[in-house]
Amino acid sequence: MRDEARASSGLDPARGAPWRRPRGRRWPRFTAERTDRPAYAALDLGTNNCRLLVARPTRDGFRVIDAFSRIIRLGEGVLASGRLSEPAIARALEALAICRDKMRNRNVTRARLIATEACRAAENGPAFLARVTGEVGLELEVIDRATEAELAASGCTPLLDPAAEDAILFDIGGGSSELVRLGRSRWNGGGPPVPEIRGWASLPVGVVTLAERHGGIEIDRALYETMVTEAARHVDAFAAAHGGDLRLEATHLLGTSGTVTTIAGVHLGLPRYERRYVDGCWMTDAEISRVLDRLVVMDYDARVANPCIGSERADLVLAGCAILEAIRRAFPCRRLRVADRGLREGILVQLMRADGVWGSEPVSEGGKQPRFTST
Template sequence: MVQHRLRAATHPQATPLPPASATNRRMARAPLYAAIDLGTHNCRLLVARAGERGLRVIDSFSRAVRLGEGLHHSGQLAEAAMERTITALRACVARMGLYELHSHRAIATEACRRAANGMDFIARVMHETGLDISVISAREEAELALAACTSLLHDRGSATGRGLLFDIGGGSTEIAWARIDRDARRHDLSGYVSLPMGIMTLAERHGNDIFTDAGYRGIVDGIVSILRGFDDIHCITREIARGNVMLLGTSGTVTTLASLAQGQGRYERAGIDGSRLSVPQALAMIDSLRGAGMAGLVRNPVIGPDRARYLLPGCAIFEAIVTTWPMMNVTVADRGLRDGLLLRMIGDRGRHGGPAPTPLSFPLHRHMEHRVSP
């Protein structure tokens, strides 16, 4: 138990432990949950319990596995990408083995939806790690992104309104259009669109062309033409003109832009999640990033070599969204599908009640232990 307290206190996403109180002791006894989000680019784990406002994070893990590398050209998950991903998933299983979990869920998104061998890979993961991964639909992906941002959607504005949320992923971009009832603390998904393009798919499709004016503008214009159809169906522009819409972005692209806008020397989540990013400032910053070229992006401490190749593709998607739906600010969310999964699991237990949980334990295999990152 002491080890778990130390992890909660030192992990960068964890909430600092306040002085002991009845509420704090009750939260400390609350069941633990774990969620894994296997995306086209990243593999992420979050271990948390219910907190006073949302989640109380105990542990997290993230690794860029690039599962979808080469998928655009081959239609298949590559062997090297699958090996990298299984190594990361073994690390996730080992981490979960440190805790007695009430429940857990693991999901996969666009890369496994699209790849011809996606379900074969899911079966292989089960065989090699014991982890049961569900491949979710684009609709559930949009719903989970909305669930993750519940507190942000409900904490600002009038009693009723609209929320337009975008999540720029590795293989796809999800856009959710929601009706918000802040008095009832609820929101309903009115519509969604899943664009079959993300930071990895655009990087592979366009290569270095994205660093040219013609290449970049062509990508932006192509995405805008797709989004116009979604706008025509849901009359989003009309609602924006009424001042009735909250624009909310969750992805590495938008959090990186927010970090750069704040002048952070290195990325600090505490100043980003829930902050507002000026759209005109973001667009000016994108122009500057495009002028820096690959070498300049690599040297930037907030971006670095791992993200440099994929930042401009994300910026092109971001620019297409704010061109289609011009607003002055976007609310930035450093949270994602893992958060939505955890909140859904916690909410299900709260609604259904029932007996005390039976802890779920994951064995710590010796051949996995060295794979766990500090």
């Protein structure tokens, strides 16, 4: 598994430069790590992925010093059974143990460890969390949907176009998807900008739930449109409640999820996924349409063979495309900015801001000393 393939490097807004094949041999550049600054950690256990970032604060953001990301499919089968399966639990425990070791090795002093839709929905979610504490030594916090939307906004705000009046942020997850209407961000005396949330909704549809309901292997245009229609029922309700006064010419989409980063990688023709080319890149409406049309006619083997999709995403990517298409039809903006960042970055920003590391007054927010018990 490509555990580090989509690791983040910080909050600096990416330039979104086009990918060009490198010439000659490039030696990596190494910089000394400032170990006098505290290490913070953010862990996001989702329906499909387990992700970790460890970072130290910088003058106006943070620098990632360690990362982990693995597709574990914790929510696999929950739609049908209502329970987390034993194989899925085993995959999650293995990934969480790696995250625990990374936090220990980096001497993390402040952390927030969250779980989302799979643990919210599963009947045996509380029992699973107890196993995580007993067997791995980590205490996970199951966050509600409002907190999930807020964290995504905090993590992605640096990528807002400052000239735009509004942005529609979407986070297409495994078990749910979040939509947030953002206004112009504001600065708060240092550090990353603070998002202005004008409206939000959590939709009960994600790539895992949609793929399990309709299948993810053999998908033709008719089945794809069926998935778009199902997602649109939820998206259209948000658009009716929060989009009536939008000026689309002054609004852009801002997408954070494996779906949108995969689409960007395919659009750029990357020989393998590289975050530095994807995070912060812009795509026009026509460019998105071309990629979606290309993916819909691909068979499963062709999706597996694509280096930005692979076997781990091949059965889920079209479900994500269907949710994205429903969002585009409800909000036909001319531009989309791609974010390879989200909940973890939002957690780090909130923890550091709460500690006053950028000169602002410390405030009381989530996060605590990580608890590592002997196992």
